[in-house]
Amino acid sequence: MVQTWWKEAVVYQVYWRSFMDTNGDGCGDLQGLLGKLDYIRDLGVDVIWLNPAYTSPDKDNGYDISDYYSLMPKAGSMEIWETLLSEIHQRGMKLIMDLVVNHTSDQHPWFLESRSSRDHAKRDWYIWKDPKDGREPNNWRSYFSPSTWTWDEQTGQYYFHSFAVEQPDLNWANPEVREAIYAMMRYWLEKGIDGFRLDAIALLAKPEGYPDASDPQDIRYLTNNPGLHEYLREMNEQVLRHFDILTVGEAAFVSPEEGLKYVGEDRQELHTLFHFEVADEMPSWDMLRFKEIQTRWYEGLQGKGWNSQFLNNHDHTRQVTRYGSDGKYRVPSAKLLATMVHTLPGMPYIYQGEEIGMTGVRFPSIDDYDDIAMKNRYREEVGKGRDPEAVFESLLPLSRDNSRTPMQWDDSPNAGFSTGTPWIKVNPNYKEINVKRDLEQPNSIYRYYQQLIALRKANKVMVYGDYLDLSAGDPHLYVYTRTWEGERWLVILNHADHDTAFTLPDGFEDGKQELVIANYDDVHRDDRIAQLALRPHEARIYRF
Numbered sequence: 001m002v003q004t005w006w007k008e009a010v011v012y013q014v015y016w017r018s019f020m021d022t023n024g025d026g027c028g029d030l031q032g033l034l035g036k037l038d039y040i041r042d043l044g045v046d047v048i049w050l051n052p053a054y055t056s057p058d059k060d061n062g063y064d065i066s067d068y069y070s071l072m073p074k075a076g077s078m079e080i081w082e083t084l085l086s087e088i089h090q091r092g093m094k095l096i097m098d099l100v101v102n103h104t105s106d107q108h109p110w111f112l113e114s115r116s117s118r119d120h121a122k123r124d125w126y127i128w129k130d131p132k133d134g135r136e137p138n139n140w141r142s143y144f145s146p147s148t149w150t151w152d153e154q155t156g157q158y159y160f161h162s163f164a165v166e167q168p169d170l171n172w173a174n175p176e177v178r179e180a181i182y183a184m185m186r187y188w189l190e191k192g193i194d195g196f197r198l199d200a201i202a203l204l205a206k207p208e209g210y211p212d213a214s215d216p217q218d219i220r221y222l223t224n225n226p227g228l229h230e231y232l233r234e235m236n237e238q239v240l241r242h243f244d245i246l247t248v249g250e251a252a253f254v255s256p257e258e259g260l261k262y263v264g265e266d267r268q269e270l271h272t273l274f275h276f277e278v279a280d281e282m283p284s285w286d287m288l289r290f291k292e293i294q295t296r297w298y299e300g301l302q303g304k305g306w307n308s309q310f311l312n313n314h315d316h317t318r319q320v321t322r323y324g325s326d327g328k329y330r331v332p333s334a335k336l337l338a339t340m341v342h343t344l345p346g347m348p349y350i351y352q353g354e355e356i357g358m359t360g361v362r363f364p365s366i367d368d369y370d371d372i373a374m375k376n377r378y379r380e381e382v383g384k385g386r387d388p389e390a391v392f393e394s395l396l397p398l399s400r401d402n403s404r405t406p407m408q409w410d411d412s413p414n415a416g417f418s419t420g421t422p423w424i425k426v427n428p429n430y431k432e433i434n435v436k437r438d439l440e441q442p443n444s445i446y447r448y449y450q451q452l453i454a455l456r457k458a459n460k461v462m463v464y465g466d467y468l469d470l471s472a473g474d475p476h477l478y479v480y481t482r483t484w485e486g487e488r489w490l491v492i493l494n495h496a497d498h499d500t501a502f503t504l505p506d507g508f509e510d511g512k513q514e515l516v517i518a519n520y521d522d523v524h525r526d527d528r529i530a531q532l533a534l535r536p537h538e539a540r541i542y543r544f
């Protein structure tokens, strides 16, 4: 394995529009992030991943870019961005930016030119097709709309979009497009950023001929098509390998075998990837399924590629609500999930607010929500005559807005996020769940994250240790080891709202263990652990 800085890193994701507002317009901004760098540094993280701040009409909260070379005014000026980068580096941290190149905004000049006429030089920068039998060229549905095709009256053709109508896909088969994207990547890398999170990267290649899908609802046909890895290898040759950076690909619907094609050391493509097997297959917690996925990914990548561990981000609801327990066991549950993410093989990511156990949200009306994915789906389903209340209820658990409510800094109005009216309501539980309270309490979730991150810095076993699940058949317990240069860590997790009996596995001698960390405060260093009644959401790590 090549040793590189990013393998030992912990990444903190900043969804800046919900992080901190400093000019009272109700939207977070880069100036706000600047003011909170010490807070992030004190957590102990190494890398900040910044969600897109490029100029955008903001239909998909910045994932519809209309100018890759400038920042949207609500985020801030390029001067503030330069200061932010410098201040991040001065604190010994690094910055990776979101790279959204599968599509642009429909307001990007490239698309305005492309759609202006069939003969325009940029016509082939996007994907245009004639109608088939008087309708869309095929039966595919997009992530955010009933069809991947939208009719353009002006030139009498359909254009292709994997996401919203306002997000036309770039035609990656066109070398001019690829060259323009590589030039833009160099522009940001030469400014000194430390890498990219590559958005929807599995979608760049489209299947030859756009054939109808046997099941249009199963949108996997959009991903992992022939030609994709040639594009990524070319991107690596043209750009990525010339910089000492971290590249993490967002690759939905990818198996470990497929994943290795993206991140195998011999592949010369990307360094690591977010796979979504858990998010795609586990609407709610299933310990058996989770352990099976973890073991398959470890065996699939073992020694050849690097995994990324996360449970939530700006697209997936808050982990303590979706996968843990956000009621009376919220604190131990948040700590247990963190223990898992930070001790499983791969780089751990922290999504803003996770470190204080922020939860999902439940607003009373669809009008309180912003997410284009949710709003489009609501309109589509209600448009089919379904009961609006039932549709609304069905969309609540996985609405991306669950993770996009403002960061909860303290118990003052708007949780200290803004002196204006926040672009999306603050979660009403901010009076109990906020940074100020967690910083005051020695045993808070924030303090626990600090300890986990400090442990990673001091113990290479958490980064490089071999992984072995010792609890494969147990529906509640997750017990595994990380082993590195003679040191063995035993991670013991009870992912249940009730006590679960634990027996020390064979090969471990009771009394020889040393307690590394526990999420209940009354666990003593010299406890005997041959037989334990693990309490709800109890997590412990022992060193043998």
Ligand code: ISL
Pocket (backbone or CB within 6 Å): 060, 063, 064, 100, 143, 163, 199, 200, 250, 252, 314, 315, 316
């Ligand atoms: O959100 C998802 C499913 O509910 C994911 O599948 C997600 O839509 C997909 O993985 C791509 O996400 C990325 O690209 C989108 C953007 O809306 C997301 O915020 C971004 O993470 C289009 O750019």
Ligand code: CA
Pocket (backbone or CB within 6 Å): 020, 021, 022, 023, 024, 025, 026, 027, 028, 029, 074
């Ligand atoms: Ca602002």
